[in-house]
Amino acid sequence: MTATAAYMDRAGLLADELNIDLVAGETISDSEYADCMILRMDNEGLALLRDGMTIRGDFSQMKKRLNPANLNHEMLVKAAKLKDMSNNPVLVDATAGLGEDSILLAAAGFHVKMFERDCIIAALLQDALDRAAEDAQLISIVERMELVKEDSIAAMNRADFTADVVYLDPMFPARSKSGLIKKKFQLLQQIESPCEEGEILVNAARQLKPKKIVIKRPLKGEYLSAVKPNYSIEGRAIRYDCLI
Ligand SMILES: C[S@@+](CC[C@H](N)C(=O)[O-])C[C@H]1O[C@@H](n2cnc3c(N)ncnc32)[C@H](O)[C@@H]1O
Numbered sequence: 001m002t003a004t005a006a007y008m009d010r011a012g013l014l015a016d017e018l019n020i021d022l023v024a025g026e027t028i029s030d031s032e033y034a035d036c037m038i039l040r041m042d043n044e045g046l047a048l049l050r051d052g053m054t055i056r057g058d059f060s061q062m063k064k065r066l067n068p069a070n071l072n073h074e075m076l077v078k079a080a081k082l083k084d085m086s087n088n089p090v091l092v093d094a095t096a097g098l099g100e101d102s103i104l105l106a107a108a109g110f111h112v113k114m115f116e117r118d119c120i121i122a123a124l125l126q127d128a129l130d131r132a133a134e135d136a137q138l139i140s141i142v143e144r145m146e147l148v149k150e151d152s153i154a155a156m157n158r159a160d161f162t163a164d165v166v167y168l169d170p171m172f173p174a175r176s177k178s179g180l181i182k183k184k185f186q187l188l189q190q191i192e193s194p195c196e197e198g199e200i201l202v203n204a205a206r207q208l209k210p211k212k213i214v215i216k217r218p219l220k221g222e223y224l225s226a227v228k229p230n231y232s233i234e235g236r237a238i239r240y241d242c243l244i
Helices: 005-018 060-066 075-080 102-106 117-130 152-158 184-190 196-205
Strands: 038-042 045-050 053-055 091-093 112-113 145-150 165-168 214-218 232-234 238-243
Touching: 038 165, 045 117, 060 102, 075 102, 075 165, 075 214, 075 238, 091 102, 091 196, 102 112, 117 145, 117 152, 152 196, 165 196, 165 232, 196 214
Parallel strands: 091 112, 091 165, 112 145, 165 214
Antiparallel strands: 038 045, 045 053, 214 238, 232 238
């Protein structure tokens, strides 16, 4: 981890939490850290770097999509929305990642409980939430987003909370042509392997007895569980399978 002086305290706390080395300084030499993943904290927030690729959680670039007029055209919102959206129904995002789907769902009116089990991805997401909480256009949305840094399968099996909707977006199977995958996902795939516990995830989601389970899949991908969805909403490359 590298850090400018202004961010030393926060960087130090995070390095302790993740049990990784802290490197203070303004620049990173590529050759010195060639085989490493680096978390960098600077005035743009926290970023993960490797092999010339960078990812960070960033909700500020999503403002156009979060506009109420655009939101109802989002396939995910169409798939997840309930007839009665009054009183902010609870949606559990069991595979939160960098929270881009979660923030769409929070903007649509859900209270979103996000589970992320990878500590580095969770740190990037937490940083995006903290920065959004200081943005007047985003604060009212991120106030409805709660991050739990835990495996959602264990949490949902305990069933000591309720959910109106559960959303699942586990990592898709790796594509053979890596050029087809955005750089962001190439880096994420170095941290998180494709999901092999689809059925377990769906069964855990059922423990919460939600009104609906929504599952994001590649358009031609297999169903995540043996149970056929009640209906699917299809786009050009992905589809949302809905179990009610
Ligand atoms: C494809 S990404 C999700 C992307 C997310 N929908 C977004 O909009 O950014 C899958 C994420 O789910 C997380 N994940 C997978 N299984 C999980 C589990 N059982 N509990 C918590 N997180 C999980 C992975 O660590 C990864 O960050």
